[in-house]
Structure formats: structure tokens, C-alpha cells
Amino acid sequence: MKKLLILMSALALMILSCGNSGSGSKSSDGAGTGSKKYRIGITQIASHPALDSAREGFKDAFKEAGIEADFDEKNANGETANANLIANNFVSSKEDLIFAIATNAAQPASQATNEIPVVFSAITDPQAAGILKDNVTGVSDRMDVKQQIELLLKLNPNIKNLGVIYNSSEQNSKIQVEDLKKAAKELGINVVEKSIVQANEIPQAADSLVREADAVYLPTDNLVASVVSLITEKATTAKKIVFGGEAAHVKGGALITQGVSYYEIGKEAGKMAIDILKNGKKPNEIKFKTMPLNEIVVNAKTLAALGISLPEDVKSKAKLVQ
Numbered sequence: 001m002k003k004l005l006i007l008m009s010a011l012a013l014m015i016l017s018c019g020n021s022g023s024g025s026k027s028s029d030g031a032g033t034g035s036k037k038y039r040i041g042i043t044q045i046a047s048h049p050a051l052d053s054a055r056e057g058f059k060d061a062f063k064e065a066g067i068e069a070d071f072d073e074k075n076a077n078g079e080t081a082n083a084n085l086i087a088n089n090f091v092s093s094k095e096d097l098i099f100a101i102a103t104n105a106a107q108p109a110s111q112a113t114n115e116i117p118v119v120f121s122a123i124t125d126p127q128a129a130g131i132l133k134d135n136v137t138g139v140s141d142r143m144d145v146k147q148q149i150e151l152l153l154k155l156n157p158n159i160k161n162l163g164v165i166y167n168s169s170e171q172n173s174k175i176q177v178e179d180l181k182k183a184a185k186e187l188g189i190n191v192v193e194k195s196i197v198q199a200n201e202i203p204q205a206a207d208s209l210v211r212e213a214d215a216v217y218l219p220t221d222n223l224v225a226s227v228v229s230l231i232t233e234k235a236t237t238a239k240k241i242v243f244g245g246e247a248a249h250v251k252g253g254a255l256i257t258q259g260v261s262y263y264e265i266g267k268e269a270g271k272m273a274i275d276i277l278k279n280g281k282k283p284n285e286i287k288f289k290t291m292p293l294n295e296i297v298v299n300a301k302t303l304a305a306l307g308i309s310l311p312e313d314v315k316s317k318a319k320l321v322q
Contacts, residue, residue: 037068038097038277041090043109045102046078048225049248054101054121054266061270067278078222080104087112097273100138101266102222103129103172110136117276117283121269122262124172124220126288137283139269140290141220141260143245145176146183147293151258152215152243153187154311159241161190163213165205165231167223168195176219176245199227206231210238218254220245228252236305250297250321255306258296265291295319 042058044051055073062069072095076082087108090098097117100106106120110131120138123129153159162184166173181191192213194205202224209216216235218224224231225248232253235242244254246262268291275281296318298310303320310318 035068036277037070039070039072039093039095040097040099040273041086041093041095042071042073042099043083043086043090043101043105044073044075045083045105046222046226047075048222049251050220050225050246050262051101051122051222053248053262054269055099057263057266057268058099058121058270058273059266060263061267061274065271065274065278067274076105080108084108084112091116097277099269099273103131103170106131106136106138117273119269119273119276119283120288121265122220125175128175129171132288134282134284137272137286137288139265139272140288141172141246141262141265142175142179142290143220143260144293145179146186148217148243148245148258149180149183149187149189151256151296151314152217152241154314155241155256155308156215159189159214161192161213163192163194163209163216164219165194165196165202165209165216165224166219166221167197169197170221170223173219173221173224176221180217180219196223199223202227202230203234206234210234210240213240215241215243218242218244218249220259225249225252228254232302236302239306241306241308242302247297247321250299250302253299253302255302255308256296256298256318258293260291261294264294297321 074086083105091113098109100109100120102122109118114135118136122141124142126132164177166177184191194209196202196205228249229252232242242254244250244257246259247257250257272286298318298320300320300322
């Protein structure tokens with residue numbers, strides 16, 4: 001009996017030893033395949049369709065590449081203090097990589113670590129945002145605004161005053177407005193600016209903008225995106241075209257966009273992350289990039305409400321959504 005108890009104890013110790021092997025590693029082998037399973041922290045400043053699409057595109061890049069990853073997804077709910085806490089927690093937990101969506105999420109991530117790779121998306125000017133370091137790269141959402149205005153002029157060549165509403169406390173938005181003013185000047189158009197810093201200021205600003213402008217341009221602004229339908233309803237009632245910076249604006253009632261796909265931005269960022277994790281590239285070996293303007297998207301309901309006929313060269317390229 002004593003020998004049996006000794007034998008059973010020895011077996012138990014062997015089982016425990018096998019079960020604990022490799023537990024100190026922060027990355028694990030995937031499901032018996034021998035491939036590494038990466039731990040990736042995703043920090044997102046807030047939820048709205050564009051940023052959500054970037055997150056899904058990033059994750060799909062890993063899925064399509066057949067690379068296993070545990071995604072720890074955190075949302076700062078629009079609070080910079082939360083974004084700071086999330087970034088510091090990801091550093092403390094020694095994630096393999098941090099994916100940061102939007103400037104106010106990427107800045108804390110960049111400041112929190114010089115070691116963990118950080119890949120960003122949905123940032124208009126990463127250099128001005130001060131996030132470019134040896135361990136940081138990603139995909140910018142900066143667009144060719146002149147090309148967008150030229151498309152708008154095809155719909156209404158009589159536009160002389162182009163309105164824009166934006167959050168003046170958001171660096172991305174201020175840069176887009178500067179790009180807009182530069183492009184508009186080249187095309188002989190005056191820009192009417194209305195800046196806000198909180199959502200309850202938008203109704204009054206939108207009313208004023210619709211009165212003063214011939215058409216409205218919406219930048220890819222997080223605050224504006226959260227209440228886009230309010231702006232588009234006022235403009236459509238006044239028979240004014242709203243040109244959206246991206247497709248989510250059109251789904252929210254803007255007439256048209258030719259912007260960037262945030263899903264594709266996220267997917268491209270995912271490919272960069274794979275290059276870093278799987279292929280051993282360093283972030284400073286991968287230059288941050290922008291994406292070309294994608295397809296033209298038109299809101300069919302808004303088109304009917306405005307009574308506009310699309311030019312044939314626009315109609316042939318446009319994708320209609322409800």
C-alpha cells in the first residue's frame with residue numbers, strides 16, 4: 001500500500017510538471033499546430049462605424065493569413081484618461097503588439113512604451129500628432145481633398161461657399177480643414193468654417209452653416225460622426241448637398257462620398273502587424289502609409305430628396321446605398 005501511494009504521488013507530480021511547462025511565456029503555441037499565438041492589445045478611442053470597421057479589418061488580416069491571436073479589445077469611450085490607462089495596462093501585461101485606433105488612442109500608446117511595437121490607424125497626420133518613433137508605424141486616413149471637391153463640383157458647378165463643421169479640439173479635424181481650405185482656394189471656392197467642441201453645439205452650428213453655405217463638407221471627425229444624421233437632415237431639408245469624408249457619413253444621410261475605406265485601412269495595418277510579429281520586421285523598417293480614395297458611394301434616398309441627377313461619368317462608378 002505504501003509503495004502504491006508513493007507511485008501515485010510521483011505520477012501526480014509528473015502531471016503537474018507537464019501542465020505547467022511553458023506557462024511563463026506570454027505568447028503560446030496555437031492549438032497543437034506549433035505556430036505561435038500572439039497577444040495583441042487593441043485600444044480604440046470611441047465607438048462609431050469608421051473606427052469599428054478599422055478594428056474588424058485589422059482582425060480579419062490575421063484571420064485571412066491563418067495567424068492565431070488573442071485580441072484584448074478596449075474602448076476608451078472618448079476619454080483620454082481611459083486611453084492612458086488602457087495603454088499602460090497593455091504595457092504592464094507585456095502584449096506582443098498594440099493596435100491603436102485614432103489619434104487620442106495612439107498618443108498614449110506611443111508614450112507608454114519604447115519596446116512594444118505599436119501600429120496605428122485612422123490618424124490624419126501622425127507626424128503632427130507626435131507619435132512617430134522607432135517602435136511605431138501604421139496607416140493614415142489622410143485623403144486627397146481636392147479630388148473630393150472636384151467630384152462635388154460635378155454635381156453642382158455653382159458652389160461658391162463650401163461649409164465645414166468640425167471639432168476644433170481634434171487635431172485630425174484641424175488638419176483636414178487646413179487641407180480643405182488649401183484645395184478650395186485652388187478651385188476658387190470660399191470655405192465657411194463652423195467649429196465646435198461638444199455635441200450640444202452642433203444643432204446651432206449646423207443651422208448657421210446650412211444658411212451660409214451652398215454645400216457642406218464633413219471631415220472624418222469623431223464628434224461629427226456621432227451626430228452625422230442631425231447635420232444631414234438639416235442640409236437635405238434646405239436642399240443642400242452634404243459631401244461626406246467617408247462611407248459612414250453617406251449611411252448617415254450625406255449624399256455622396258469618395259473617401260477611404262476604414263476597413264481596408266485596418267486590414268493594411270493588420271498586414272503591417274503581421275510583418276512585425278511573424279516576419280521579424282521592425283516598425284521603423286515599415287514606413288507609415290496613406291490609402292487611395294476608393295469607390296464613390298451615393299445615398300439613394302438623399303439623392304431622391306434633393307432631386308439631383310448624377311452625371312453619367314459619376315453614375316457609372318457610383319455604388320448606391322439606402
